[in-house]
Amino acid sequence: MEIKTLDKLPEKIIIPLRQHRGAVCEPLVKKGDRVLIGQKIGDSEEYYSSAVHSSVCGEVIAIEEAAHPDGNKSMSVIIQPEDSNETVVFSPSKDLTPEKLAELIKESGIVEHYGMPTHTVLKPTGKNIDTVLINATSSEWIGGTFGTPKEYASQVMDALKLLMKAAGAKKGAIVLRTDDNDSIDAFEGIEVDNKKLRVAPLVGGRKIGYYFNEQESDIVVLSQERIYGKKILNFFTYNVTGRKVRIGCDPTDVGVAVCGVKSAKALYDAVHEGKPFYDTVVSLEGVSNHMEYILVKIGTPFKDIIEACGFTGDIGKIIANGVRTGVAQYTDQVPVTKGTTRISLQKPEEIIRDQPVACIHCARCVDVCPVSLVPSRLNVMADQGRFDECRQMHIGNCIECGRCAVVCPSRIHILQLIRYAKNAIEKAYADAAPKESSNLKLGCCGGE
Ligand code: SF4
Ligand code: SF4
Structure with a gap:
């Protein structure tokens, strides 16, 4: 490429x-x-x-x-x-303490693909991180300006160790996609502490703890089928570690920092090239x-x-x-x-200019929502400015995947309305999402 x-x-x-x-x-x-x-x-x-x-x-x-x-x-x-x-x-020092490394990450302007500054994900106020995950499921190896797949593997592995050091985490993993053969080949046999790692597919009910034990290593490289986009942090965390992230919380609440390939590359460049x-x-x-x-x-x-x-x-x-x-x-x-x-x-002829019409209550949007929300209700409440009700219906859990809008036969701009309400709630409330819910199954914990 x-x-x-x-x-x-x-x-x-x-x-x-x-x-x-x-x-x-x-x-x-x-x-x-x-x-x-x-x-x-x-x-x-x-x-x-x-x-x-x-x-x-x-x-x-x-x-x-x-x-x-x-x-x-x-x-x-x-x-x-x-x-x-x-x-x-x-020219940053090569031998930075965890605190200095976190400072360097802030000073270098490194942010995650979902918008959070990376140092705040590694050292969130009042929480401890014990595991760092690099989500490489939606990135091809070339996606971060790496010259070759091998360069990609060694730089991302190096960055994982730096991220773990900054967070004070003992464990870490890089998660690839099962069909990303270039990346899997590049990581296969990569050495960590004089031990060659194999890329282990996450299968069955096995979670990361199994692979730490099996490979007798605090760092593992895993692969799995699904792509986890920008906002699907809680599903990703649950599927890899088995730790449920409660509604309104994020992976740092269960001791996990999720980082991306771009920020890993940016950290590698900051430490090794002063960039x-x-x-x-x-x-x-x-x-x-x-x-x-x-x-x-x-x-x-x-x-x-x-x-x-x-x-x-x-x-x-x-x-x-x-x-x-x-x-x-x-x-x-x-x-x-x-x-x-x-x-x-x-092109002008490719633009869909259909006007939305009334909801026909077909529930297709409900069927496709991966976090079991009721988009048909949320969009109405958002449109009417009933933000408290949106909040009560867990709008904060929407991962903005857009599936509801794609399947809607009435061409309602569901995602835009949901985003509008989420922004309004974020502005209006310091604590936009509830920490507790009786409806945990609706949330982001993988449906268990
Ligand atoms: S955009 Fe939000 S509400 Fe719509 S399907 Fe995705 S998660 Fe559900
Ligand atoms: S898919 Fe569209 S028309 Fe069907 S229930 Fe949802 S909002 Fe209404």
Whole structure:
């Protein structure tokens, strides 16, 4: 698989100060400042936050609100890039204590694919982490800019050990997908503490503890059939470890930190190359009959990526992060952020313009919901602003998979309405989801 890079510098780079969940960063630069590649340009004193860095060398021409791929606007540092590779020198010590390593993760701006700053997942306030999992089920080996599958395996294994050290966790695992043969071949026989590991398929009712014992190792590499996307953390945790995550809780509540391949690669680069998180690989679909993969600087407008890939026709719609669950963009000036994984283009004739009609109570949305919610009720309550009732019906458990909207014959925008209500609840309540429920089966614990 070939990864492209952009030959031409964009006219401007737009770096949002909000690229994670938690406190928004304050700008550390002002209009007229010259910044270097890797320079920290935004930070927050809050623990639940993560630094942002310049991905180019150039002049800050504005600090203002700009389009964000989540559909809202965000205060952003706008830089006019210059043709220079001047980079901030940053050489972290190789022998960091767990506390210093966690600090380095925050300073390097490393965030998880589901938005949480990585250091807060490894060291959550008031909780202990004993196991770190790297979810590699939705990532191909090339997805994180690795040169070869072997490089991928050794760097991700190295990153797992660093993540475990930062968390103070004794156990760790990398979870691959059963049909990702390149990755399985690369990991097969990988050495950990002078012991060769085999990639063990997670089968039957066996959970991770079985494989720690069987391989006599605190680190294992597993494979399993399902893909676990961005928000399916609790299912993933249960299926791998057997630990149930209660409604309204997350894996850190049961001592598990779930990290992704991108953040693992970013940590490897920070420790071994002194490079903060300022570039990422995004895929582009809709330009040709195959997916394009492009390594881009964070802050690059979508427009420059689309042009560089040779798209010339009329664009009907631009969607960030997947056609089914992503967000349609109102401008092609929206920039790539740390959380951007995919840009999808649709031609005008491909856009579905059907208007929603009344619900016919077919219950198809209920049948397909993997967390046993009642999307048909949730969308009505969300539409009417009845957010308390949405909360009582466990809207916080929605993993935003979009299946309900796909099967709905009335073409109701169920997912958008659910997201709208979730955002409103998050803003309105400090504690948006209940910690206890009599309806545990509806939750995210794997249905036991
Ligand atoms: S998007 Fe719809 S189907 Fe998916 S979890 Fe949420 S309510 Fe259920
Ligand atoms: S799938 Fe659509 S029409 Fe059927 S019950 Fe759900 S919301 Fe109503």
